[in-house]
Amino acid sequence: MTALTLSTSSATTLRADAVVVGVAKGAKGPVVAPGAEAIDKAFDGKLAAVLETLGASGAEGEATKLPSTSGIKAPVVLAVGLGDAPKGDEGFDAEVLRRAAGTAARALTGVKKGAFALPLADLESAAAVAEGALLGAYAFTSYRGGKGKGKNEAAGAPLAEVALLGGKPRDKAYKAAIERAEALAAEVNRARDLINIPSNDLTPKLFAEQAQAAAKEFGLKVEVLDEKALTKGGYGGLIGVGKGSENPPRLVKLAYQHPKASKTLALVGKGITYDSGGISLKPAGHNETMKCDMSGAAAVFAAVVAAAKLGLKVNVTGWLALAENMPSGSATRPGDVLRMYSGKTVEVLNTDAEGRLVLADALTRASEEKPDAIVDVATLTGAMILALGNRTFGIMANDDAFRTSLHEIATEVGEQSWPMPMPRELRKGMDSPIADIANMGERAGGGLVAGLFLEEFVGEGITWAHLDIAGPAFHESAPYGYTHKGGTGSSVRTLVRLAERTAAGDLG
Ligand code: BES
Numbered sequence: 001m002t003a004l005t006l007s008t009s010s011a012t013t014l015r016a017d018a019v020v021v022g023v024a025k026g027a028k029g030p031v032v033a034p035g036a037e038a039i040d041k042a043f044d045g046k047l048a049a050v051l052e053t054l055g056a057s058g059a060e061g062e063a064t065k066l067p068s069t070s071g072i073k074a075p076v077v078l079a080v081g082l083g084d085a086p087k088g089d090e091g092f093d094a095e096v097l098r099r100a101a102g103t104a105a106r107a108l109t110g111v112k113k114g115a116f117a118l119p120l121a122d123l124e125s126a127a128a129v130a131e132g133a134l135l136g137a138y139a140f141t142s143y144r145g146g147k148g149k150g151k152n153e154a155a156g157a158p159l160a161e162v163a164l165l166g167g168k169p170r171d172k173a174y175k176a177a178i179e180r181a182e183a184l185a186a187e188v189n190r191a192r193d194l195i196n197i198p199s200n201d202l203t204p205k206l207f208a209e210q211a212q213a214a215a216k217e218f219g220l221k222v223e224v225l226d227e228k229a230l231t232k233g234g235y236g237g238l239i240g241v242g243k244g245s246e247n248p249p250r251l252v253k254l255a256y257q258h259p260k261a262s263k264t265l266a267l268v269g270k271g272i273t274y275d276s277g278g279i280s281l282k283p284a285g286h287n288e289t290m291k292c293d294m295s296g297a298a299a300v301f302a303a304v305v306a307a308a309k310l311g312l313k314v315n316v317t318g319w320l321a322l323a324e325n326m327p328s329g330s331a332t333r334p335g336d337v338l339r340m341y342s343g344k345t346v347e348v349l350n351t352d353a354e355g356r357l358v359l360a361d362a363l364t365r366a367s368e369e370k371p372d373a374i375v376d377v378a379t380l381t382g383a384m385i386l387a388l389g390n391r392t393f394g395i396m397a398n399d400d401a402f403r404t405s406l407h408e409i410a411t412e413v414g415e416q417s418w419p420m421p422m423p424r425e426l427r428k429g430m431d432s433p434i435a436d437i438a439n440m441g442e443r444a445g446g447g448l449v450a451g452l453f454l455e456e457f458v459g460e461g462i463t464w465a466h467l468d469i470a471g472p473a474f475h476e477s478a479p480y481g482y483t484h485k486g487g488t489g490s491s492v493r494t495l496v497r498l499a500e501r502t503a504a505g506d507l508g
């Protein structure tokens with residue numbers, strides 16, 4: 001990963017390939033943001049005017065490169081937009097800084113060292129810039145290069161070194177914040193990598209092996225149930241979904257434990273390594289990105305490792321419900337009835353509503369250990385994308401206060417989310433003439449119907465929330481901020497902050 005250091009050097013004297021400065025929107029054109037005073041001085045105080053000449057306005061997302069002037073060691077100055085200049089002594093919003101740093105890091109792809117002279121008013125802004133830079137300096141290159149390797153790789157290589165100027169390298173709190181940012185970004189990038197790996201190279205078995213390797217590396221407990229154990233254990237949901245595939249399902253338990261923890265958080269992730277829809281096959285145009293259907297499991301995996309790296313005083317147990325949803329002669333048919341791990345029976349009306357089936361088994365299993373709370377994460381429904389768009393995940397819960405907390409936590413870490421209801425009247429749409437419940441209900445409110453289905457498999461009295469990340473998990477349009485095309489690592493930061501809050505005893 002990109003190396004990050006806090007530096008006390010001046011932006012003008014630090015040896016780097018480019019120096020990054022902030023530019024905000026002022027009342028009369030762009031204004032240079034705090035942190036870049038020395039750079040502006042080298043431009044005789046005319047940096048804002050030069051930037052304006054080049055077309056910069058200070059709008060968010062803007063990146064303007066210009067050659068340095070004498071008195072600046074770095075040959076290139078990169079100005080990134082920060083939007084409206086904050087009023088009074090208010091600092092810049094953390095997410096604005098995170099995105100600006102990400103934009104800068106992306107603009108410096110192929111470059112070796114960047115010096116970031118952005119406005120670091122406090123610890124929070126330093127952490128945000130660090131996170132943004134490390135998340136922006138990401139590239140998924142494993143499948144690039146072929147024979148001409150070397151060259152291609154160097155051109156697409158992420159920014160290798162980031163020096164943050166304006167922080168306090170000798171201050172313990174700053175050091176800790178930077179270490180946290182590094183752990184967090186590494187784990188978000190772990191989730192992104194897993195999501196980006198094509199389904200032919202990330203089967204349930206291979207995914208489980210990655211969890212086992214990480215368990216070894218970070219001292220986590222790991223248990224893997226293979227198809228034999230799942231059959232024996234009565235995991236009808238996981239078996240039913242995985243039945244059509246040559247690559248059989250797995251249920252992975254990955255547990256981080258702190259000796260002094262008083263709370264246990266269970267995280268459950270949907271891990272469909274490929275979702276073809278099964279016999280209810282998805283039409284062309286709807287299956288090209290379905291390698292991303294394990295994004296929930298990737299986020300859970302990453303969050304457990306992050307909790308371990310940070311040594312949080314809380315137990316965090318991850319459950320990865322892994323299966324490949326394929327059509328074949330052995331696949332579950334629409335109309336089949338599955339007997340789930342909970343004992344409930346489910347009539348499978350649509351084999352493309354498979355996520356709720358694997359999650360149901362994992363939720364029941366997770367509930368057996370009586371955690372203080374369960375959060376599941378899943379690319380569950382197209383309906384949630386229709387409702388909230390491509391950047392916002394929906395939050396459902398059996399506890400209003402917990403749903404509100406998750407929404408606040410997500411906002412705090414810079415992830416867009418929205419609380420969604422679970423209208424009871426939608427339950428009857430899932431009534432089945434022959435089984436306890438059907439895996440599909442009314443089309444209207446499809447994301448909420450899925451939430452109601454899941455709720456039935458959560459143990460009595462356990463606080464539970466469901467994050468439907470179908471929209472933000474996989475980014476298909478132009479990159480922005482620290483968000484690249486492909487897997488985003490959506491919800492990892494929210495889950496980690498939830499674990500931190502739980503460790504601190506902030507939640508119930
Ligand atoms: N994995 C999909 C949901 C999805 C769609 C995620 C697009 C990301 C992007 C899920 O398994 C699915 O197919 N859901 C169906 C449910 C329906 C059949 C009740 C859907 O949303 O159409």
Ligand code: MN
Binds near residue numbers: 275277352353355
């Ligand atoms: Mn599906």
Ligand code: ZN
Binds near residue numbers: 293354
């Ligand atoms: Zn799916």
